[in-house]
Amino acid sequence: MWLQREIELRARPRGFHLITREVLGELPELGDVAVGLLHLFLRHTSAGLTLNENASPDVRDDFESFFDVAVPEDASYWTHTVEGPDDMPAHIKASLLGPSLSLPVTEGRLALGTWQGVYLCEHRERGGARSLLATLWGEDASGVREPRR
Numbered sequence: 001m002w003l004q005r006e007i008e009l010r011a012r013p014r015g016f017h018l019i020t021r022e023v024l025g026e027l028p029e030l031g032d033v034a035v036g037l038l039h040l041f042l043r044h045t046s047a048g049l050t051l052n053e054n055a056s057p058d059v060r061d062d063f064e065s066f067f068d069v070a071v072p073e074d075a076s077y078w079t080h081t082v083e084g085p086d087d088m089p090a091h092i093k094a095s096l097l098g099p100s101l102s103l104p105v106t107e108g109r110l111a112l113g114t115w116q117g118v119y120l121c122e123h124r125e126r127g128g129a130r131s132l133l134a135t136l137w138g139e140d141a142s143g144v145r146e147p148r149r
Contacts, residue, residue: 001140002135002136002137003027003029003135003136003137004133004135005027005133006131006132006133007023007026007027007131007132007134008129009022009120009132011126011128012120012122012127013122013125013126014123014127015060015064015122016050016059016060016063016064016119016121017119017120017121017122018054018060018117018118018119019118019119020110020112020117020118023132023134026134027136030105030108030136031108033105033108033139034138034139034141035106035138035139036137036138037103037104037105037136038103038105038110038134038135038136039100039103039134039136040100040101040102040118040132040133040134041099041132041133042120042131042133043099043130044094044127045094046091047090047094047120047123048094048095048123049097049098049099049100049101049118049119050097050098050101050118050119051101051103051112051116051117051119052116052117053115053116053117054115054116054117067096071092072089073085073086075089084125089123090123090124090127093123094121101118103118105136105138120132
């Protein structure tokens, strides 16, 4: 089975936003996959994706604090500033985190750790809606064979 779907993520303010439930809500076919992979690709250069702790909001705040110190907006060495002071730092942050995740699917569910969630990492003050391309591939229960012994 192969499925590819574009998921439109609503505009969010700068920060780290859990989107796991939103993504799963757009992919009901995932429930039919016994074993497979879900690849998520964010089609933007000033936001990223990451997989991390999904329980404490402090984690999201600490991510934002770290990246704001590591990649400051007011650095005198930025030359790409035509789209505002948050643009070049957003590109750097997005490159550090990356635009994609590949996640295992087992028995119709993402096979994540207990405390793992998918984050949209929005690095612009007003980044707007974001486009996420989801590609799901795998086999349903009828196509999965028991391993040889």
